[in-house]
Amino acid sequence: MHPKPHAIFATVTASTLLLGGVATATAHAAPTQAQSLYAPSALVLSLARGEDPATASVERAVTLTCAPRPGGTHPTAATACKELAAVQGKFADLTAGPSNRTCTRQWDPVVVTAQGVWEGKRVAFHTTYGNACEMAGSVNGTSVFAF
Template sequence: MRFSAVSVCLALVAAVGSAGVAAGTAEARPAGATSLYAPSAVVLSVGKGEDPATATMQRTVVLRCSPSPYGDHPDPVSACAELRAVQGDFAALTAGPSGVSCTRIWDPVVVAADGVWEGRRVTFSRAFGNACMLRGSDAHGVFAF
């Protein structure tokens, strides 16, 4: 049995098209704004090491805050509220002095954020001396996962 190139292409298109419908794929949308809200979605990471470029990331979550908080962050509502309070400025969020007494054991922890906050690109990272110092910072809720 011999197949022509056209019949093979039609069979592939039919198979892919029916698989896409079965999988629930959405129709293509035209380019442009599709929401009234500026996007706010960041990937947050916590890892071991001194330098974000070489740290071993141990946990990573996605936090979306517009139009409403959701994602796989354990408490997206509180995390989004903390970020809104500083207008998405991660440096301001992590700048406050720690109100917690921590040991001076050097076991560095790196936090990182990469994504979009209210339509503008954000990239941030900071190292803390140890996990206790991170928990004592104002960024505790955002990076608590």
């Protein structure tokens, strides 16, 4: 059974009258997000016991944000950001220096990791040291992994 044409017309007319006689359509645009002038730099740094970063037990971890301004839970974020900027975000350059420290040859591995984004590019860094003494000697003078 088809509806009568005048019943459909009455429904359309009533709807138009409820809208003030003007048929309107509204489109809701998604709010625009402010564009940053800086490429993001946000990292999670960790220190863990073990050889493999995937299975090591994390003892400490901090967040480090460098752009647009230093922040996060890192105790010396501004200094760590300056050090990373000096080596263009190459963590290996921070940890590659020779150690002046005398350490035992005890095998108790420690792994440091950095994951996140540096100047808009993904970062996944890790390096393993034979023990905490070796690690402290290697990163001595830098604040990036001093937390």
